[in-house]
Structure formats: structure tokens, C-alpha cells
Amino acid sequence: MSDATPSQIAAPEPRLKHFPVPFFAVVMGLMGLTLALHAGAAVYPVLAALSTVFLWLGVLAFIVISVFYIAKVMRYRAAVQAEWNHPVRLAFFPAISISILLIATALFPSFPEAARGLWIIGAVLQAILTLAVISGWISHRAFEVGQLTPAWFIPAVGNVVAPVAGAPMGFVELSWLFFSTGLVFWVVLLTLVFNRLIFHNPIPGKLYPTLVILIAPPAVAFLAYINLTGGVDSFARILLNSGYVFAALMVVQIPNFAKLPFALPWWALSFPVAALTIASFRFAALTGSQTHVVIGTGILLVLCAIMVGLIYRTLVAILRNEICVPE
Template sequence: MTAETETPAKGSLKHLPITLFATVMGLAGLSLALHMAETQFGWPPLASRVALWLTMADFAVVAALYVLKSLRFQAAVAGEWGHPVRMAFFPAISISLMLIATAMLPTMPGIASWVWSIGALAQAGLTLAVISGWIGRRPFQPMHISPAWFIPAVGNVVAPIAGIPLGFVELSWLFFATGMVFWIVLLTLVMNRLIFHDPLPGRLLPTLAILIAPPAVGFLAWLQLNGGALDPFARVLFYTAITFTAIVVVQARGFVKLPFALSFWALSFPVAALTIATFRYANLSGSQAHVALAAVFLAALVLIVAGLIARTGVAAVRDEICQPE
């Protein structure tokens, strides 16, 4: 029996997508957003801890399955690495680790330091590998570009959020500088593609939400790097995230008509980052309007993640996830 004619179970493993790590990012973002809400409203730290353990379990399962896929189906993994969209999702692995480390900080700082270090090392390697793949291996066309290309840049900007409290100051600045520069470059490319070329295909339309993540995460990282001051640059980053949110909301009516795909998980982490950023902005500015706005974002996040979990479960039961495209 060859690698191409295995049993159905093995065949499903072969098509396990790297995009599944987006579920970990979404759940980690939910845990962090719930922790912010618990702090803001004085709630007991129960929901955020449950979400954190769910996140860690999800990461363990997805990572184990993907390692197994890597051992059995190297050609399939190479195919995902060569895919112009899926390649950008590989840093979701390292981002997930750094987000888990951030969520661990309040209760498990020692473990968080190790998890962050592993995630940061992986992020550095994957950033160089992805950018090298973009530059040197093959020509890309405008239709290959999508907001998913922001993911490697977002990973670098995530690093300082836990890196500064853990004492990795210079590394945090390095990651932040790299992420912000490439965000600006990629923003130009992505907007050019969205405005002047064919619309995104249906399966990629939910990735528009990723536009929100870089400025929202950048706002949180900048607060860590500058000592928590709500300076003009912080305000620019926050309100850029708000502007992109409005753009995505206007476009969101097109999402409703689409059949479910794992790309819908692209909605979760950006909304989580926006929620956390809005809570932070509210605390620093003393604005009750921003507290109310953060509560609205949190409610939307909970509904989005709950719906995604339910729909992913249905898709898994129907064997709709690990299928060839």
C-alpha cells in the first residue's frame, strides 16, 4: 500500500491543514480577553482559566496531529509550505505558543518564560523562512496575496506583550521593529491587491478580519515597550484598528452567504486583540464609553468563538475538514 492509497483515516491525516492552528490563536485570544474583562469588572478568574486550558488542549492535539502528518506525509507538508496562502499560516504555531505564554503569566510565570522562549525562537526562524520564501523561490502574482500574509508580521508584534514582563527587553524591541516594518510593507501590497485586482475568493473573504490584528496587537505591544503611556503613537495604532474594524464590518455581510471553512477562524483572534486593546485604552484614558465598547466587542468575540467551535465540531463529524482542496 503506497502513501497515496492509505486507509481513509490516514488519508484524512494527510490533508490536515496548517490553518487549524488558527483555532489555537482564537482560543488564546479569547482567554486573554476574558482575563481583561475579569480584571475590569471584578469577575472571578474562572472563564479565562477554562479558556486557557481549552487552548492548551487544542494546541496539544493539533500540534501532535501535525507532527504525525509531517512524519508520514512530507510531500503534503511541502505542498502547504509552497502554497501562497497556507505558507503564511505556519507562524501561527509560534504565535500560539507566545499567546499561551502571555495567558500563563498571571498564574504560571516560570512556565510562561519557557513557553515564550520556545515560541519566540520558532517565530524568528519562521519569519526568516517565510520572507525568504516570498523573495527568492518563485514569482507571486497579485491574486496570491491576501490578508493572511499579515500573520508572520503579527507574530513578531505579539512577542513584546509577554516578552517585556518576562525581561526580554531587547528581543522584544527587535521583534516589534521587524513586525511593524513588514506590516507597513504588507499593508501596501494587500491594499493594492484588494483595490486594483480581482476580489478575494469566497474561502478567503473572512481573512479580511486580519486587517484589524496588526494595529490592535501593535497598540498592546507599544504600551509594553513605552511603559504604558497613552502617547500619540499609541492612539494612532488604536484608532487604526478601529478604522479597519469598521471596514471589515461593512464587508461582513458577504461572510453570511459563504459555506463554512476553517478560514472563518480568521475572525476570532483579530476581534480578541481588538477587545483587549479597547479595554486597555479604556483603562488608560478613563473613558467609560470605551469600557462599553470593549464590552460589546467581548460579547461579539464570545458569540464568534462559540459559533466557530460549534460549526467546526459539525464539520469534523461530517468529515469536512481534512479534505483535499
């Protein structure tokens, strides 16, 4: 029997204090699946109803996660500040604005006015977070090479997400601004990330799934570019095929992924695969390529399998109290 007095026994910290900002990657995954199903519905109309289901599930997830994170901001500001100062989690803050932009994109066909309002909110927040995150990167804090992961692409991805709906909504010049910013920082970060991957220690196992984020910037940039220019040209093909190259590299990494235990960074698999699915179906629609219909269908099936696995593993982890615990 322990001799420790009650005052000497440390009480467990509230889980809310450890509610992580990467939880918004769940919303990105759900909205990515929504848009992928919507894109696939042009070929398989039965997917339209399923897309609507996941749209509202994604909206509900965003509301719930936002409520928890706002509560964390109000009660545990020091913990939020610690996340902001964390070299990896800092890059996940734009997942909040990306989630809003994706919801606006999904709502636009049915609720255009509400979607425009949400897009403006998401775009303003994306601009603020982009400047804040990049300022954090170039501040007096000394980041080490080992702290650089593909998660740092998330702010760049957010900037190329904005034009996907922004251009059809009429925000053309603003969309070009976001697209240019995202593309430039994607190229810069791609160079830095590959330098880190090739010449330095491997990415820690828990963050290894973030490698899949490499697929997202070119796939989303393709969607943004064709919406800005109105068609497929040589540069659009370069973007799409870059996404396929990175996807092939990730397929080679499957044996390494299979060895890893589940953690929230596994949600990094969802949105990039969804973006490549949408890009494939859009290319097929614009060019009449049946090959890309087959490619899009295959990636969509993979995406659905990934989402089933992620949702199941996340629910199991929550029931086992493996989520929202101190690192």
C-alpha cells in the same frame, strides 16, 4: 454494478495527509478569547474563572493539533512540503509560534517561570519562521498578485505578539527587535494587500474571512507598544484607532460574509476581534476612559458570539467529514 476491479478503485486518502496547518488558527482564537476575558475581568471579575477555563482548553487544543501535525510531518512529508510551497498556507506556519507566544502570555500571571520558558521557545520559532517565510516570498518562486491575501499578515502579527509578554518578562531589547520587524513588514504588506484589493480580482470566497486579519496588526501593536513604553501616547492612539477603522470596514462587509459557507479560514475572525477587545480594555485601564470600557464590552460580546459560532460550525464540519479533505 461497476466492472472495476478492487485494484482499479482508488482508496480514499488518509485524512491525516490533509490535516492543514491553518488548524493552529483555532488555538490563536481560543487563546485570544482567554486573554480578552482576562482583560475584561478587570471590569467584570466574574470573567476571571471563564478565562481560566478557556486557557486550559486552548492549551489542550494546541497539544492535540500539534500531535496530529507532527504525525503528518513524520508520515506525509511531501504533503507538508506542499503546504510550505502553497502561497496562502505558507503564511499560516507562524500561527504555530504565535500560539506558543499567546499561551506564554496567558500563563505569565500565574506561572511566570513556565511562561518564560515557553516564550523563549515561541520567540525563537517565530524568528526562524519569519525569516523562512519572508525568504520564501522573495525566492525564485513567482507569486501572482491574486495569491496575496490578508493571511500574509500573520508573520507580521507574530512579531508584535512577542513583546506583549516579552517586555513584562524582562526581554526588553529583544521585544523591541520583534516589534520593529513586525511594524515595518505590516506597513509593507498593508500597501501590497490594498493594492491587490483595489486593483485586482476579489479574494476567493473561501478566503474572504481573512480580511478580518486587517484588524490584528494595529491592535496587537498597540498592546506591544504600551508594554514597551509604559503608557499611552499619540502613536499608541494612532495604532488603536487604526484597529477601530479596520473593524468598521469589516462591519460593512458583513452582508458578504453572510453569504459564504463555513471553512477553516473563518477562524480568522476570532483572534483579530479578541486583540481589539483586549486593546480597548487596556486603553480604558490606562486612561480611565469609560467610553472604551463600553467599546471593549461590546466587542467582547461580539467575540463570544463569534467563538460560539466557530466552535459549533467546526464540530459540525468534523462530524460531517468536511474537514481534512483534498481541496
